[in-house]
Amino acid sequence: MSPFELDARLARDSDLVTVLGLCQLRILNDSRWPWLMLVPQRPGISEIFDLTPLDQTMLTFETNLVAEALKRVTGAKKINVGALGNVVSQLHVHVVARNEGDANWPGPIWGHGSAVPYDEDKKRTFLAALDQAL
Amino acid sequence: MSPFELDARLARDSDLVTVLGLCQLRILNDSRWPWLMLVPQRPGISEIFDLTPLDQTMLTFETNLVAEALKRVTGAKKINVGALGNVVSQLHVHVVARNEGDANWPGPIWGHGSAVPYDEDKKRTFLAALDQAL
Numbered sequence: 001m002s003p004f005e006l007d008a009r010l011a012r013d014s015d016l017v018t019v020l021g022l023c024q025l026r027i028l029n030d031s032r033w034p035w036l037m038l039v040p041q042r043p044g045i046s047e048i049f050d051l052t053p054l055d056q057t058m059l060t061f062e063t064n065l066v067a068e069a070l071k072r073v074t075g076a077k078k079i080n081v082g083a084l085g086n087v088v089s090q091l092h093v094h095v096v097a098r099n100e101g102d103a104n105w106p107g108p109i110w111g112h113g114s115a116v117p118y119d120e121d122k123k124r125t126f127l128a129a130l131d132q133a134l
Numbered sequence: 135m136s137p138f139e140l141d142a143r144l145a146r147d148s149d150l151v152t153v154l155g156l157c158q159l160r161i162l163n164d165s166r167w168p169w170l171m172l173v174p175q176r177p178g179i180s181e182i183f184d185l186t187p188l189d190q191t192m193l194t195f196e197t198n199l200v201a202e203a204l205k206r207v208t209g210a211k212k213i214n215v216g217a218l219g220n221v222v223s224q225l226h227v228h229v230v231a232r233n234e235g236d237a238n239w240p241g242p243i244w245g246h247g248s249a250v251p252y253d254e255d256k257k258r259t260f261l262a263a264l265d266q267a268l
Binding site for chain 1: 180181182183190191193194195197198199201202205211212213214215216217218219220221223232238239240241242244245
């Protein structure tokens, strides 16, 4: 089987934060919400249940590690976790910090409006805090 | 700690299908999509990372079991899995079968329009097929 290659659209819409055991941890280029994404580095996977049982457990572990750190760093009211993949079929898991009054609250973030780019300083500060929390 | 009690809104919007090891498996009263929901029977839990590590693994196992069965039964293009909880904070995981051209495709199902009740015969047939696949 061919090696893992990140989908071109995921690559365009997000930046690499770090590589965990299984997944790339990436940040979306959209400052409306603190919005992270985990991409298991396995080729040809579209659904979570396509992963081996061990990889499924790893993905759960890494998702929850990231979710908990994101909540601590942001003080968010709720973390939204979702694996949709209707547009990009390569398996990717969104982890998003939500607060009352944020864009489209309490609705979902997906498909809502257009991305608002980060101020680079704010992004660096956020990622430094996240790195500490991880 | 008080025993587990299903949130009143989740109870109103869905019907019990069966009880798995950890979760209630429920079906949403909305025929626009084959839409299931897993609710871990643990009191006071809002985020997946609030569960014990064993319960997190159980939830992953049960979610993927249900997702795979749902895909097999429906022949869906994509399964959407999400834990949002912006409206109802009690932890619940959505498992939804999606197809091109369904309501709001390729956008998310949450917060879109109003529920369309099931024809009871169709619901029974769907649940019988799901039961077989589980």
